[in-house]
Amino acid sequence: MQNEYIPFQSEIKEVIKHTDIEYTFRMTYTGPVKPGQFFEVSIPKFGEAPISVSGIGEGTVDLTVRRVGKVTDEIFEHYVGDKLFLRGPYGNGFDIEEYKGKDLVVVAGGTGVSPIRGVIDYFSDHKDEVKSLTFIAGFKSPDxxxxxxxxxxxxxTMDVILTVDCAEEGFICNVGMVTEYIPKLQLENIEEAVAVVVGPPPMMKFSTLGLLDIGFKEENIWISQERKMCCGLGKCGHCKIDDVYVCLDGPVFNYTKGRQLLD
Structure with a gap:
């Protein structure tokens, strides 16, 4: 009987720097995986951390890591050719089939862009499979x-609205919250349109309310609740909200279910 807690080794094929504290590690992996799922990344003596899949390639997965603690600090000490330990993928991820043939709106904030990058990439390469695609992405600053x-x-390949909370002098970019651009969406049939919202909890709350205000149906909105996941197997209970285990039943939820998860 296989022990689900035992990780496998994965080699770092590429390291891509985004900011001083956010890098993407391209890891060797062969097997089924969906955008929005996550892997447990571990280093002996330091522990493990859940990291979302931010890209899917031939024999690789991208894991975008933010340097925020003991485990992630140590991950940043590893380079191309080094190996990390992975478990997973876990969770249910985003189902691409749900969005085909429809107007798709994706709203993401900060590191929330990571788990939906696979969705954006897919439809960027298959733009004939959606009626339209609008991507609203917000960050704190240009850096x-x-x-x-x-x-x-x-x-x-799509309508991209990139905005920052505050811009530096000389930097040309939209300035403001992502929620400011939701009422400006021009869609032929909003009641049939679908949306994905990922980011900090306050941003997700007001973005989904904004989508509902302009006519989106609750059942046509998906969110990702990436909070307090630990073991990935529904055993430790860290991510349990009422009778829901985020690591098993999520982290991707339809809004009709996700809005009931009060943590």
Missing amino acids: DILFTKDFEKWEK
């Missing part, structure tokens, strides 16, 4: 923007 090269590509 905090992730995936800048991807944004250059996405701007050619």
